[in-house]
Amino acid sequence: xxxxxxxxxxxxxxxxxxxxxxIRPRKVLSALGPAVGVLALLIVLGSPGFVSxxxxxxxxxxxxxxxxxxxxxATLYIACATGDRVLVxxxxxxxxxxxxxxxxxxxxxAITPDGKTLWVTCAAPKSEVCAIELARARIxxxxxxxxxxxxxxxxxxxxxxxxxxxxxxxxxxFDLPSGKERRRIPVRREPxxxxxxxxxxxxxxxxxxxxxxxxxxxxxxxxxxxxPALGRVVDDLWLPNGSGSLADIRxxxxxxxxxxxxxxxxxxxxxTQLERGWMNTNAKTIIDLERMQVLNTVLLDTVDxxxxxPWGAAWSADGATLVVAHAGTHEVSVINVLGVIExxxxxxxxxxxxxxxxxxxSYARAAQPADSEVPNDLSFLVGLRERRPLPEGDWGPRAVxxxxxxxxxxxxxxxxxxxxxLGGSRPKAESIALGPRPRPQPAREGERYFHDARxxxxxxxxxxxxxxxxxxxDGFNWDLLNDGIGNPKNNKSLLLTFExxxxxxxxxxxxxxxxxxxxxxxxxxxxxxxxxxxALDAYVQSLKPxxxxxxxxxxxxxxxxxxxxxxxxxxxxxxxxxxxPLFTDLxxxxxxxxxxxxxxxxLFDTPTLVELWRTAPYLHDGSAATVRDVLTTANPRxxxxxxxxxxxxxxxxxxxxxxxx
Ligand code: HEC
Ligand code: HEC
Numbered sequence: 016x017x018x019x020x021x022x023x024x025x026x027x028x029x030x031x032x033x034x035x036x037x038i039r040p041r042k043v044l045s046a047l048g049p050a051v052g053v054l055a056l057l058i059v060l061g062s063p064g065f066v067s068x069x070x071x072x073x074x075x076x077x078x079x080x081x082x083x084x085x086x087x088x089a090t091l092y093i094a095c096a097t098g099d100r101v102l103v104x105x106x107x108x109x110x111x112x113x114x115x116x117x118x119x120x121x122x123x124x125a126i127t128p129d130g131k132t133l134w135v136t137c138a139a140p141k142s143e144v145c146a147i148e149l150a151r152a153r154i155x156x157x158x159x160x161x162x163x164x165x166x167x168x169x170x171x172x173x174x175x176x177x178x179x180x181x182x183x184x185x186x187x188x189f190d191l192p193s194g195k196e197r198r199r200i201p202v203r204r205e206p207x208x209x210x211x212x213x214x215x216x217x218x219x220x221x222x223x224x225x226x227x228x229x230x231x232x233x234x235x236x237x238x239x240x241x242x243p244a245l246g247r248v249v250d251d252l253w254l255p256n257g258s259g260s261l262a263d264i265r266x267x268x269x270x271x272x273x274x275x276x277x278x279x280x281x282x283x284x285x286x287t288q289l290e291r292g293w294m295n296t297n298a299k300t301i302i303d304l305e306r307m308q309v310l311n312t313v314l315l316d317t318v319d320x321x322x323x324x325p326w327g328a329a330w331s332a333d334g335a336t337l338v339v340a341h342a343g344t345h346e347v348s349v350i351n352v353l354g355v356i357e358x359x360x361x362x363x364x365x366x367x368x369x370x371x372x373x374x375x376x377s378y379a380r381a382a383q384p385a386d387s388e389v390p391n392d393l394s395f396l397v398g399l400r401e402r403r404p405l406p407e408g409d410w411g412p413r414a415v416x417x418x419x420x421x422x423x424x425x426x427x428x429x430x431x432x433x434x435x436x437l438g439g440s441r442p443k444a445e446s447i448a449l450g451p452r453p454r455p456q457p458a459r460e461g462e463r464y465f466h467d468a469r470x471x472x473x474x475x476x477x478x479x480x481x482x483x484x485x486x487x488x489d490g491f492n493w494d495l496l497n498d499g500i501g502n503p504k505n506n507k508s509l510l511l512t513f514e515x516x517x518x519x520x521x522x523x524x525x526x527x528x529x530x531x532x533x534x535x536x537x538x539x540x541x542x543x544x545x546x547x548x549x550a551l552d553a554y555v556q557s558l559k560p561x562x563x564x565x566x567x568x569x570x571x572x573x574x575x576x577x578x579x580x581x582x583x584x585x586x587x588x589x590x591x592x593x594x595x596p597l598f599t600d601l602x603x604x605x606x607x608x609x610x611x612x613x614x615x616x617x618l619f620d621t622p623t624l625v626e627l628w629r630t631a632p633y634l635h636d637g638s639a640a641t642v643r644d645v646l647t648t649a650n651p652r653x654x655x656x657x658x659x660x661x662x663x664x665x666x667x668x669x670x671x672x673x674x675x676x
Contacts, residue, residue: 075097075098075453076097076098076430076453076459077095077096077097077098077100077102077430077449077450078095078096078097078098078427078428078430079093079094079095079096079098079102079413079414079425079426079427079430079432079449080094080095080096080121080122080413080414080425080427081093081094081121081122081123081124081414081425082094082124082414082415082416082423082425082432083124083125083126083133083416084126084416084418084423085126085130085149086126086128086129086130087130088106088418088419089105089106089107090103090104090105090106091103091104091106091416091418091423091432092104092124092126092133092149093414093425093432093449094117094121094122094123094124094135095121095449096120096121096122096138096427097120098450099116099117099118099119099120099121100114100115100116100117100121101114101115101117101121101124101133101135101147102114102115102449103115103149103152104432104449106418106421106423106434109434109445109447110447111449111450113152115147115152115153115154117135117137117145117147117154118137118139118143118145118157119137119139120137120138120139121135121136121137121138121145122136122137122138122165123135123136123138123164123165123166123167123178123179124136124167125167125168125169125176126169127169127173128169128171128173130149131148131149131150132146132147132148132149132155133146133147133149134146134147134167134169134176135147135167136160136164136165136166136167136178137164138163138164138165138181139163140162140163140182140561140562140564140566140569141159141162142159142160142161142162142163142164142178142180143157143158143159143160143164144157144158144159144160144164144167144176144178144189144194145157146192156192156194158189158194158196160178160180160187160189160196161178161180161182161183161185161187161199161564162180162181162182162183162564163180163181163182163183163561164178164179164180164181164187165178165179165180165181165206165207165208166178166179166206166207166208166209168209168210168211168218169191169211170211170215170243171211171213171214171215172215173191174190174191175188175189175190175191175197175243176188176189176191177189177209177211177218177243179206179207179208179209179220180199180206181205181206181207181223182205182561182564182628182629183199183564184201184202184203184204184205184206185199185200185201185202185206186199186200186202186206186209186218186220186241187199188200188243188246197246198246200241200246200247200248201248202220202222202239202241202248203222203226203236203237203239203251204222204223204224204225204226204236204490204631205222205223205224205484205629206220206221206222206223206239207221207222207223207261207262208220208221208261208262208263208264208275209221209264210264210265210266210273211243211266212266212270212304213266213268213269213270214270215243216242216243216244217240217241217242217243217304217307218240218241218243219238219239219240219241219264219266219273219275219302220238220239220240220241220264221236221238221261221262221263221264221275221277222236222237222238222239222261223236223259223260223261223262223483223484224236224259224260224261224483224484224488224489224490225258225259225489225490225491226490226631226640227632227640228632228637228638228639228640229490229491229492229505229506229632229636229637229638230492230503230610230636230637230638232256233253233256234256234257234282234490234491234492235253235254235255235256235257235258235259236254236258236259236261236277236490237251237252237253237254238251238252238254238261238264238273238275238300238302239251239252240252240307250307252302252307252308252309253309254275254277254300254309254312255279255300255309255312255390256283257279257280257281257282257283257491258277258278258279258280258298258300258312259277259278259280259483259489259490259491260277260278260324260480260483260489261275261276261277262276262277262324262325262326262327263275263276263326263327263328264276264328265328265329265330265337266304266330267330267334267352268330268332268333268334269334270304271303271304271305272301272302272303272304272310272352272356273301273302273304274299274300274301274302274328274330274337274352275299275300275302275328276298276299276325276326276327276328276339277297277298277299277300277325278295278296278297278298278324278325278476278480278483278489279295279296279297279298279312279314279390280294280295280296280480280481280489280491281293281294281295281296282491282492282493282503284494285494285496285500285501286493286494286495286496286537286538287496287500288540289321289471289472289473289475289476289539289540290319290473291318291319291393292314292316292321292393292475294475294476294538295321295323295475295476295480295481296314296316296321296393296475297314297315297316297321297322297323297324297325297341297343297475298312298313298314298315298325298390299312299313299315299325299328299337299339300312300313301313301355301356301359310356310359311359311386311389311390312389312390313355313359313389313390313392313395313396314390314391314392314393314395314396315339315341315348315396315400316393316475317393317394317396317397317402318393318394319473320473320474321343321344321468321471321473321474321475321476322341322343322344322346322348322402322474323341323342323343323344323468323471323474323475323476323477323480324341324342324343324344324466324468324476324477324479324480325339325340325341325342325348326339326340326341326342326412326413326414327339327340327412327413327414327415327424327425328340328415329415329416329417329422330352330417331417331437332417332419334352334353335351335352335353336349336350336351336352336417336437337350337352338350338415338417338422339415340412340413340414340415340424341412342411342412342413342427342466343466343467343468343471343474343476343477343479343480344468344469344474345404345405345409345410345411345412345426345469346402346403346404346405346412347402347403347405347412347415347422347424347435348396348400348401348402348403349400349401349402349403349422349437350396350399350400351399351400354398354399355395355396355399355400358395358399359386359389362386362389363386403422403435403442403444405424405426405433405435405444405446406433406444406445406446408429408431408446409424409426409429409431409433409446410426410427410428410429410431410463410467411426411427411428411429411463411466411467412424412425412426412427412433413425413426413427417437420436420437420438421434421435421436421437422434422435422436422437427466428462428463428466430448430449430450430452431446431447431448431449432446432447432449433445433446433447434447457549457550457553457554458550458553458554458556458557459554460550460553460554461549461550461551461552461553461554461555461557462554462557464478464547464550464551464554465477465478465479465482465486465551465554465555466478466479468480470535470539470541470543470547471539471540471541472539472540472541476538476539477539478534478539478551481493481506481538482506482508482509484629485558486508486509486510486554486555486558487508487509487510487626487629487630488505488506488507488508488629488630489506490506490631490632490637491505491506491637492504492505492506492636492637493506495519495537495538496537497519497523497524497533497537498519498521498523501612502612502613502614503612503636504519504520504521504635504636504637505520505632505633505634505635505636505637506637507519507520507622507630508626508629508630509555509558510558510559510560510623510625510626511558511560511597511623511625512527512530512555513527513552513555513556514597514623515597515599515601515622515623516601517601517620518530519620520619520620520622520635521603521617521618521619521620521635522603522618522619522620527552527555528548528552531548531551531552531555532548535547535548535551560625560626561626561629563626563628563674563675563676564628565628565671565674565675566675571672571675572671572675574667574668574671574672575668575671575672575675576672577665577668577672578665578667578668578669578670578671578672578673579672581661581665581668581669581672582669582672582673586657586660587656587657587658587661587669588656588657589656589669592604592621592656593621593624597623597625598623598624598625598676599620599621599622599623599624600621601620601621602620602621603618603619603620603621604618604619604621605617605618605619605654606619606650606654606655606656607649607650607651607652607654607655608634608635608636608638608649608655610635610636610638612636613635613636619635624673624676625676626676627642627673627674627676628674628675628676633645634649642670642673642674643666643670646658646661646666646669646670647666
């Protein structure tokens with residue numbers, strides 16, 4: 016069978032050039048400042064598309080992304096990532112009582128033990144950390160942090176604040192209340208969540224993505240263990256092969272265990288089916304903090320139903336229950352976590368089940384002790400976990416807290432809060448709107464679909480399972496069937512996909528529209544109405560490059576400017592195939608990168624180099640861990656531009672330039 020042609024899809028719209036993206040009014044206003052803002056508002060209101068929005072539904076989504084509870088449990092604070100505010104929610108009255116404006120993109124919260132001050136990280140290329148004095152509902156201090164600051168964590172004595180700088184790949188350590196940054200601690204890749212042991216002696220940091228080559232034996236993200244006293248990483252805890260998209264990490268109240276939520280990708284299998292978690296499974300890994308090692312990884316899916324995109328996690332105060340939000344399937348898992356730990360302990364002390372003559376021979380059982388099979392066991396949680404669907408219309412649960420017997424879930428895509436009672440014979444679930452519902456916009460609808468595993472057969476995955484971080488990369492190689500079987504390709508970012516046809520590294524999809532529709536049919540294995548694909552197109556087209564963390568005051572550094580000249584030089588020839596502003600000529604070549612799974616004569620689509628800093632590993636087969644590898648070990652015969660003549664300094668400058676794009 017010709018697998019490359021199995022799509023049988025209609026040929027879609029022809030490739031087009033750079034298009035002008037729809038501009039959000041908020042962005043325009045904030046960019047122009049207050050005085051010009053009023054003028055801009057009038058102009059915006061004057062344009063037909065916005066009139067009804069201004070009079071009726073607001074244009075602004077809130078996108079609740081983080082939630083914490085006051086120590087007395089009476090109040091919730093909810094950070095709204097696109098609403099640029101923190102909402103104060105009265106749990107007894109079931110309503111929002113205050114709205115506190117913040118700098119753009121508040122996505123992380125930490126509250127002091129006395130409940131008086133709320134720390135908010137506002138994620139941006141130049142992030143801000145703000146302290147809100149809650150009695151006055153006012154920001155009382157703000158100071159700068161790194162690129163895309165997230166997940167603030169307070170030390171037990173309240174004197175230190177740790178902040179994950181996602182795109183600087185480090186953790187900032189701040190002295191409070193002076194706000195002086197004491198140091199930056201480098202971690203592996205895209206730290207997105209952190210948790211401190213109750214004694215304050217270890218900070219565990221979840222790296223969102225795997226690092227290193229994608230064609231290695233073990234490809235997985237790590238949890239970095241920081242000793243705050245030493246101010247450095249003292250251990251990297253490797254998660255099982257295929258672990259990525261780490262979302263949250265939480266330590267049990269007694270400080271014995273940490274739980275990290277993530278996707279467990281079966282990237283070494285061809286993407287022929289979804290049954291039984293063939294492509295992506297969804298997991299939590301439990302870390303034993305006494306021994307500082309991974310205890311095990313437990314799947315959150317069940318045999319015929321995925322629990323896609325595990326995101327926020329929370330322990331109950333007694334440490335008996337763990338709640339995990341499933342952003343892709345709009346439900347929470349309520350887990351008897353003590354039962355899980357007991358079951359794991361039994362497995363690891365038991366000898367592996369003996370091979371019986373009465374049973375068929377099992378390679379797996381013969382080779383491995385039973386506890387190493389847990390990460391493949393889709394029935395491990397039977398009897399230990401309850402899957403609680405959210406009320407219809409509550410979409411994209413990302414943050415969760417447990418207050419007494421109440422689970423509070425913030426739903427990113429519906430601007431709602433779900434309150435679920437634990438226990439009881441007929442536990443209630445309540446949905447509460449956090450604000451007026453804005454009019455649907457195609458890009459936002461598409462973003463929701465992109466993260467929605469209801470588009471997928473049995474809910475195993477969403478587009479975001481492989482394209483996390485706003486349609487970027489997961490760091491894995493996947494053997495998609497569109498270019499034949501047995502030739503895995505490194506994942507591609509969807510940034511600029513619409514401007515740089517064809518799609519896929521072998522260019523097998525002549526348009527991005529075709530790739531989107533093939534994704535629904537042949538990766539999610541469903542049929543969706545045309546509006547869904549159109550909305551996904553709109554979302555992908557709305558993606559904007561994030562400025563590189565290497566820029567200095569928003570501009571190329573001196574080294575990068577020198578590197579730019581190397582890049583532009585006729586001798587290296589880079590700009591011939593990678594001309595700006597897209598940094599691709601949209602053509603395909605053999606640049607000497609054919610690997611062992613490729614066919615002679617394969618030509619690879621010249622990729623854009625925009626956002627190269629966040630799309631490692633490189634080349635179509637993910638065989639280059641770094642840009643340096645692309646230009647040196649992967650280019651031994653100068654077939655990929657001429658690089659052999661470059662001095663060490665020139666090479667460094669060139670790399671600095673490439674990572675600044
Ligand atoms: C199982 C993982 C996986 C899932 C799920 C997935 N993709 Fe992809 N996607 C990939 C890989 C891998 C590539 C690159 C393949 C290549 O280069 O040949 C890719 C490439 C693409 C491209 C082309 C990018 C370019 O510029 O060439 C588009 C568009 C795309 N995906 C859209 C989607 C959409 C939309 C969904 C959800 C309907 C989706 N993907 C789900 C793995 C996945
Ligand atoms: C003949 C055209 C051509 C020239 C000249 C060229 N490139 Fe490329 N470049 C490509 C192609 C094609 C690929 C994809 C190769 C692959 O995936 O195996 C690529 C891939 C890359 C990548 C990896 C991108 C990624 O996302 O994986 C980098 C970095 C890069 N080129 C930089 C350069 C630099 C720097 C130069 C000059 C020294 C250069 N290229 C010269 C065509 C070219």
